[in-house]
Amino acid sequence: MADATSYGWAGKFLRVNLTTRQVTVDSTEPYKEYIGGMGLANKIMYDEVPAGTDPYAEESKIVYAVGPLTASGVPLAGRTTISFLSTFTTDNLVVDAHTGGMFGAKLKLAGWDAIVVEGKSASPVYLCIKDDDVQIKDASFVWGTGTHATTEALSRVEGVDCCVASIGQAGENLLPYACMINSRNHSAGAGLGAIMGSKMLKGIVVQGNGSVYVKDPQAVADLSDYMISEIIGSNNNHVVPSTQQEWAEFYDEGSRWTAKKDLYWALAEGGAVETGEPKPGELNTMGYRCMKSTKDDGPEAEKYTVKMDGCHGCPVHCYSDLRVPKSGEAGGFETTGNTCVTNFPFLYMIPLLGDKTTIKKNSDDHVIWNQVMGSTVDDLGLWCNYAQLYRDIAHCYASGIFERVLPAEEYAKFDWEKFKTNDPSLMVEVLRHIAQNDNEMSYIGHGPIVWCKRWDDMKWFDTTASALVNYRGWPVHHSIECFGQVGGVYNMMFNRDDMIHSAVNFQGCGLPFELKQQIAAEVWGGAEAIDPDNNYTPMNDAKANFCWWSIVTDVLHDSLTLCNWVWPMTMSPTKARDYRGDLDLEAKFFTAVTGVETTTDDLYKAGAKIMTLQRANTVRGMRKADGSIGNNNMRDDHDKITEWAFTKDPGKDTFTKGTNKMDRDDFAKALTMVYGKFGWHEKLGCPTKECLDTYDMADVKEELDKLGLLP
Structure with missing residues (x-):
């Protein structure tokens, strides 16, 4: 049977x-x-x-x-x-x-x-x-x-x-x-x-009180032990410590492997716990590798740290649990915690506020402002659009837009001098006001495609400081600062910020650049797939491979579902492996769990198919300039990077050291090459009959054909 x-x-x-x-x-x-x-x-x-x-x-x-x-x-x-x-x-x-x-x-x-x-x-x-x-x-x-x-x-x-x-x-x-x-x-x-x-x-x-049926439980256990012992690093799969340590051949200040001697979970229950110097292969100390509270908030956050916590099935633990009494006193919550941008929101506001605030980055006051804001937005269920909300608030206050567009009574509701007098209760009041969605300021919570037009500030889209990367309303998420054209192109692909970490994990892993080039040659077909930061070279086939792979692995992880903040396992902290990871782990786990014999190429094709499906749905729903629904000109009407990517750093030429400025023709070439990797139309960037046949998407092909949306 x-x-x-x-x-x-x-x-x-x-x-x-x-x-x-x-x-x-x-x-x-x-x-x-x-x-x-x-x-x-x-x-x-x-x-x-x-x-x-x-x-x-x-x-x-x-x-x-x-x-x-x-x-x-x-x-x-x-x-x-x-x-x-x-x-x-x-x-x-x-x-x-x-x-x-x-x-x-x-x-x-x-x-x-x-x-x-x-x-x-x-x-x-x-x-x-x-x-x-x-x-x-x-x-x-x-x-x-x-x-x-x-x-x-x-x-x-x-x-x-x-x-x-x-x-x-x-x-x-x-x-x-x-x-x-x-x-x-x-x-x-x-x-x-x-x-x-x-x-x-x-x-x-x-x-849920049940269980997941697994075809080969022993294989899953063995693969898990192997992965945790030899392959996995810290948050974002950073595989070297951030400080020089006796066990490590390399270290890098930017690494999220931040554990070190004399660094503590200072408020841990039962007494302070030292993160120490956890080594690769020490399974019981893996959860100490990532001290993300101090990574995000600076050294002053140590004294507030209860522990690092995590999601289901996570041995890394990148979630910061803190207890900050002054956050509660200011109207936020005393017990705070988060994994990402919500944990350090004021960081994005400080440069835009300029001399309108006295708060300095990484100070104790900075930690308090961050936790007041972070705990408030989480409680309100208020989303920041990858920090765009915070940048927009700071810009609109500092540049006088709020004073210009808000009714006088509404502007006067807030004591804006609190930015200077160090009273973070101001941001509790502002965020709650925005969340009401019944006032003029609330339009900032409708996103820049609404408020920039309403308040006559469309130039904000073309300002580097805005971080808006696409005219359809989303900001950078590891964009041109992440391997130039690679990050720039994949920031165009979705209908929001891309949330792709496959590339930035590799960028920041901490290994020497020459070693990363060796890995790049093995994985993406050429050492020229990567460049040193802010010293980019023109687009090439290896970069197109890298960009395609970054998109496909992200989509794959969101479908399996795996955490793309740590997966894929491109590199390893293990010197005996010459720091090589194992990019077949997804397929090995998939086969062991489901019993369906699957290769990495099979999974990558499935990821490309899923990305093509979303592309097809976008083509079907995107409007033309005349307002009609259905538009397959993805290149001109969807994948259009904002102007600042080409005009930033005046006086510096593209492809020179010290800038990540993009070249228009080269970026157009990059889009064409990545379209080609998916089998999409190289001029329009939309799915074709041929690629839909390749991905066995007959139903999608039939509908798009009836709608006249296949080139």
């Missing part, structure tokens, strides 16, 4: 209609060619949400999805991808939000590969999933509260073993910059909170 067990995948997903209150179950089987996570979610969005749908309409959908490796025992396999229509970028095209924490693992252990939320409730509700018991429950008692209070209340009602994912006031008020928070401080952004708010969905509570 054939084995009917579904290995890796749960084999089914939930469909929840908030209008009819009907909950049904669908099979995952038809979607397995798109792996899971991002692939599964994007396929459902493509099939079920028509082009031109209003993100806030009842017909709009949200797909929360995990992958076959989630909660399977594979290290760092605890993330979730959520797909929906953008609230803050041009044409409201499909986007993905990603979150760590415990949500994905709980969902998988409850026996589900995804949740499709459709319709709209007439009153506030939350979705409660406890294994096969799925209920839509009244949430009126938590409506109007922040994510912290909501998490506490729902945990008390449903049990402290549940994972609570919720929105705050920003989402309830339909602010385009709103996110969902799970496990207290793990966010999923890109406007997800506003879409949930439009459906009156306050949150999702998940408890």
Whole structure:
């Protein structure tokens, strides 16, 4: 008798209609060619949400999805991808939000590969999933509260073993910059909170008491031991320490392997814990490698650090748990924590505020401002668009835009001198005001495509300080400062900031440049795939390979689901391996978990297919200049990098030491070459009949052909 067990995948997903209150179950089987996570979610969005749908309409959908490796025992396999229509970028095209924490693992252990939320409730509700018991429950008692209070209340009602994912006031008020928070401080952004708010969905509570069926558990255990012993580094897979240490051949100040002697979790329960000098192969000290609180906030953060924490299945632990009494006193929260930008928001404001603030980077006051702001935005469920919110606030205050455009009474509500008198309560007031979405300042939470036009400041897009990298409304995320054309091109590919870390992990890993060139030659076909920082050379085929690989591995990880802040394993901290990683680990784990014999090339092709699917959905929904829906000219109307990339550093020539300025013709060539790697049309940048045949996407080809969108 054939084995009917579904290995890796749960084999089914939930469909929840908030209008009819009907909950049904669908099979995952038809979607397995798109792996899971991002692939599964994007396929459902493509099939079920028509082009031109209003993100806030009842017909709009949200797909929360995990992958076959989630909660399977594979290290760092605890993330979730959520797909929906953008609230803050041009044409409201499909986007993905990603979150760590415990949500994905709980969902998988409850026996589900995804949740499709459709319709709209007439009153506030939350979705409660406890294994096969799925209920839509009244949430009126938590409506109007922040994510912290909501998490506490729902945990008390449903049990402290549940994972609570919720929105705050920003989402309830339909602010385009709103996110969902799970496990207290793990966010999923890109406007997800506003879409949930439009459906009156306050949150999702998940408890899973099951397990994930794994085809070869011993192989998974052996691969995990091998990976943790020999391959994995620290956060962003940095593989050398940041200080000179007895065991290490190399060190690099920029490395996120920040543990060292006399560096402590100073507020650890039971007494301070020294991070010390954890060596590769010491399994029980791996969690000390990443002291991200001091990496993000500077040395003053040490005295506030309780511990470094992590998501499900993470041995690295890049999440900072801090206790900062003055944050609570200023209106934020005393207990704070985060993994990324929300942990150091004021850093982005200091250069733009200039002499309007007295706070210095890495000072004790800087730590306090950061934690006040970070804990406030998380509680409000307010999303920063990879720090764009903070840059925009600082710019609009320092350049006088707020004073010019806000009603006098609204501008006077705030004591702006608090920037100089060191009172971070100002930012609590400002952020709460924005989250209300009922005032003029709130337009800054609609994103630059709205407020720059409304307040007559379109030149902000073409200013280096803005960090806006695309005219459709998103900022840099490891862009041209990350291997020049490589980072620049992949920043164009999605409908929001790309969140690709495959390249920047390699850039900052800490190994000597010459050694990285050797690895580049082995992986991307030439040492010329990489350049020294700010000393770039013209575009070449190896760079195109590197860019394609960066996109594909990111998409693959978001589909499996794995943490792209550490994966892929391009390099290793192990000298005996000559610092080489193992790029076949994804395929080895996939085969061991699912029982499906799979190669790395197979997975890369699947990643390219998923990226092509999102590209097709973008083509189908993108508008032409006349407003009509359907536009396959991706090069001119989507992949258009902002002007500052070509005009920055006046007086310096491109391809000279000391600048990352781009050359127009060379960047156009870079786009053409990367399009070619995917099989897309090299002039337009859209999918072709031939590439859709290559990826076995007959249904997508048929629809795009009917719409006249295939060149």
